[in-house]
Amino acid sequence: MVTARDQALNPLLVADFQVRRGDFDLELQVTAEPGEVVALVGPNGAGKTTTLRVLAGLLAPQRGSILVDGQVLADTRVWLPPYQRPVGVVFQDYLLFPHLTVLDNVAFGLRTRGLARSVARARAAEWLARMDAGDLAPLRPQQLSGGQAQRVALARSLAPEPRLLLLDEPLAALDARTRLLIRGELRRHLAGFTGATIVITHDPTDAAVLADRLVVIENGRMVQTGTPQEVARRPRTDYVARLSGLNLLPGVGVDHGVRLADGSLITVPSPVAGPVFAAFRPSAVALWRTRPDGSPRNVWSVVVRGLEPYGDSVRVELESASDLSFVAEVTPAAVADLGLTIGDRLWATVKASEIEVYPR
Numbered sequence: 001m002v003t004a005r006d007q008a009l010n011p012l013l014v015a016d017f018q019v020r021r022g023d024f025d026l027e028l029q030v031t032a033e034p035g036e037v038v039a040l041v042g043p044n045g046a047g048k049t050t051t052l053r054v055l056a057g058l059l060a061p062q063r064g065s066i067l068v069d070g071q072v073l074a075d076t077r078v079w080l081p082p083y084q085r086p087v088g089v090v091f092q093d094y095l096l097f098p099h100l101t102v103l104d105n106v107a108f109g110l111r112t113r114g115l116a117r118s119v120a121r122a123r124a125a126e127w128l129a130r131m132d133a134g135d136l137a138p139l140r141p142q143q144l145s146g147g148q149a150q151r152v153a154l155a156r157s158l159a160p161e162p163r164l165l166l167l168d169e170p171l172a173a174l175d176a177r178t179r180l181l182i183r184g185e186l187r188r189h190l191a192g193f194t195g196a197t198i199v200i201t202h203d204p205t206d207a208a209v210l211a212d213r214l215v216v217i218e219n220g221r222m223v224q225t226g227t228p229q230e231v232a233r234r235p236r237t238d239y240v241a242r243l244s245g246l247n248l249l250p251g252v253g254v255d256h257g258v259r260l261a262d263g264s265l266i267t268v269p270s271p272v273a274g275p276v277f278a279a280f281r282p283s284a285v286a287l288w289r290t291r292p293d294g295s296p297r298n299v300w301s302v303v304v305r306g307l308e309p310y311g312d313s314v315r316v317e318l319e320s321a322s323d324l325s326f327v328a329e330v331t332p333a334a335v336a337d338l339g340l341t342i343g344d345r346l347w348a349t350v351k352a353s354e355i356e357v358y359p360r
């Protein structure tokens, strides 16, 4: 009997590879469990698309191996071309064949895998129906809305019953309203997929809604992984902190304080030691025209470097005299009351109880 523990020890995808593209060097270990949806997130040029291309078989790594369900797709001796891999890909702009009907687009992958035309079409029709796209079968791709095209692309990649599904920015081509609807729909479809899914996304909300786990890549390396909640609550790089909207200050724990890079000491809720991160929400930062005294807060003298509307509030980018940068989030009323403009000198405070501290 295969227990949940055995499964956890035998991930469906086990990839460990290195690839170079010009000066860019990507070195990554990534695994995914059956049924797991892993989001690859990271700044532009981090290596997300390169990872997807290596897994799909469109780009050969310099070294390493890729296994899916124990089958070697690539290593020093083996290199399976894309059409021989149990891998389905949905590209960013879906790449449907314009001269084929929706039905034949979905049947195409099955035909290349050797199925007779009638069998491939019957199976394509089943997959379209499963994706609530059965009535689209006779149409051409140019007659489809963005959301419909996405459903068709998903049906096309799932029809050959891959074990690994790769999605490149699946919601990027949609307008904001459609995106919201399709995101929920995609989530339901992915929940019904028993293989593993790797999805690239730039959007933190998409990642949080779609993924069980995030893999954050920066400069060709994984810098953090965890559930969206874990990553958002305890970011380990500035990029992740910005993604989750948190301020992140690295330092060293000294009893109830953290000594920051600029030499200043901030007070934190419980005793800490060694290299740590101190993270706090922008809404935990209070701004003052005059230095508040006598309160158990951390106080910085700051200059306003930027003001930016953010939903119902305003994000105020701050820089301390000693070069610490962080963000406050305040109401438009507070901006008006304080008469905030760029270049202003202010005092910023954060209560110790608002700061989360965790090891680096």
Ligand SMILES: Nc1ncnc2c1ncn2[C@@H]1O[C@H](COP(=O)(O)OP(=O)(O)OP(=O)(O)O)[C@@H](O)[C@H]1O
Binding pocket: 021, 022, 023, 024, 042, 043, 044, 045, 046, 047, 048, 049, 050, 051
């Ligand atoms: N054909 C190529 N030849 C040389 N370098 C390339 C090539 N394609 C991509 N690169 C480089 O590889 C790096 C990673 O690119 P990649 O497209 O994987 O990043 P990404 O994380 O997907 O970024 P984005 O979010 O902008 O799509 C970049 O520095 C890019 O300049």
